[in-house]
Amino acid sequence: MKVGILGYPQVGKTTLFAMLTKLEKNVGVSSSAVETLMGVAKVNDPRLSILTGMFNPKKTIPATLDLVDLGGFGKKEALRNVDVLIHVVRAFLDDAVPHANGEVDPARDIASMELELIISDLAWIEDRLAKIDRELKKMPKAGLEPEKKLLARFRTQLEAERPLRELELHDDEVKLILGYGFLSLKPMLFVLNVSEEALAQPDDDKIVAQLDSYVDKPNTQILSVCAKIEAELAQLSSEDASLFMTDLGLDEPGLDRLAREAYRLLGRISFFTVGPDEVRAWPIRQGTFAKQAAAAIHSDIERGFIRAEVVHYDDFIQHESMAACKEKGVFRLEGKEYLVREGDMINFRFNV
Ligand SMILES: Nc1nc2c(ncn2[C@@H]2O[C@H](COP(=O)(O)OP(=O)(O)OP(=O)(O)O)[C@@H](O)[C@H]2O)c(=O)[nH]1
Ligand SMILES: [Mg+2]
Incomplete structure (x- = not known):
């Protein structure tokens, strides 16, 4: 899944890019108007952390997004092969950072x-x-x-x-x-890079009101983040970060919301695989049958598909163990034409 970041010069594209890709290696993240940057962003999913706590696996692997940061003067041709666009829009006021189009005016941009x-x-x-x-x-x-x-x-x-x-x-x-x-034609996520003061009340924000004509349009989403605060959050320990977020009236980092919205705009859902070795989220298209979903893991599993053992995450959390899920009848055997649901935990039985 490829996400293209575009926007006018000096609006905060690279600041966001650098934070979204923080946990992965990426090419130099200096602010650059000419260079195209590529990196990988993890899609944070709180359910994955909870499953990790329960299964204590050797590793946990979240879903990811591939990001392309097209500098402010980048050639848009580079965006032809991405799946979704993020347009970073300057909404923060800061005289120290000049704006290429003059006054800060998100609706105009x-x-x-x-x-x-x-x-x-x-x-x-x-x-x-x-x-x-x-x-x-x-x-x-x-x-x-x-x-x-x-x-x-x-x-x-x-x-x-x-x-x-x-x-x-x-x-x-x-x-x-x-x-x-x-x-x-690509799904569009407008990301307003707002000032700190505007962040706590994104809904009654004056700026968002000006963007009325973009709300509720198909394949379109608007989100506010404050790149400056996200940068500070990214440097704190998780306890300090959550204290800081409470102070600001935020319930999760804006970056998590952003990655999740991109995921949703793309019509992607996740299923999970769990075990002592690995707890992992697998992105698939909404409307994927069990047999095709298996291909996300390995083509052999699709080819040799026998059946899928399925329990939904919510049921698993409620009953706390596979044994209890079996007893309650929420642990099911499904065939190849089962439509995988968002949040299914699946173990594929296969034979090759
Ligand atoms: N006050 C404030 N400054 C910000 C914020 N986000 C980014 N900046 C500053 O704005 C400047 C430009 O940020 P970048 O992330 O490099 O912007 P860019 O869109 O990648 O710029 P180009 O690649 O040159 O087009 C930097 O000096 C940032 O520190 C913000 O939320 N608030
Ligand atoms: Mg940049």
């Missing part, structure tokens, strides 16, 4: 970045449609008609200055444009 994405997609579509027309002139090709129709619909949307992510698409339409990498 979002609108103009949206327009950049829309124009880039529109230019691409004009080219592609012209090419399709040339080919159709040479020789009628029935196969090109559905794509032409879809791209014309995209063009109408873009000309109305609306991003493609707001359109409802059928699976067969998605297939037509797979690999084209339209920027405004």
Whole structure:
């Protein structure tokens, strides 16, 4: 799962990137307007910590996100192959940090970045449609008609200055444009980098009110974080960090929320595997059957799938042991067409 971070210069992209990737090795995290940075962020899941406490495994492996930090003047082409975009928007006031667009104005920055994405997609579509027309002139090709129709619909949307992510698409339409990498089609997480004072009441924040037209749009989410506070939190012990968060009225680090929202926008869920060696979260697409879910672990397990032993995390926590879960009938044997649920704990039986 690849996440692309974009935004205007000096808005806090690299500050966020560096904190999201803190526990993994990443290439130099100096603030850089030209360089593209790559790194890995862990998706914190409190359930994983609880399972770790219960199973005491040799290692615990969370789900991860691959991050790409495109500098402030980076070429957007680098974002064509990411799955979701994070647009970091400057909302903090600090005279020491100049803003490329003048006054701090999140609504303006979002609108103009949206327009950049829309124009880039529109230019691409004009080219592609012209090419399709040339080919159709040479020789009628029935196969090109559905794509032409879809791209014309995209063009109408873009000309109305609306991003493609707001359109409802059928699976067969998605297939037509797979690999084209339209920027405004990607799920979007707007991350407002706010001042410390604004953080404790993100909901009645004046800034968020200005962004009304982006709320409740398909494939779109808005989140406030304060990169400065996150940076301080990241340096504290976990006890000090939780005291500090209580003071600020936060119930979890903003970075955890951010990673989780990205995960959710991508339609990903987690199932868990547990044991004395390893407790691990596995990301899969929502709507995955047990047999395909097994492939997340190893293709052999998918190939030799016999059945899945499944207990949901909530049931396991309630009954506290596998034996008790069996007794209560919440530990189940499922076949290959079982739809895996978010939070299932699964042990695959397989034979190769
Ligand atoms: N006051 C304040 N300063 C911040 C905050 N977040 C980032 N900064 C400062 O803003 C400056 C730019 O931060 P970066 O993370 O380098 O921004 P960037 O978007 O990566 O910048 P470019 O890569 O040059 O486009 C740095 O001096 C940061 O310390 C914040 O929440 N509050
Ligand atoms: Mg940077």
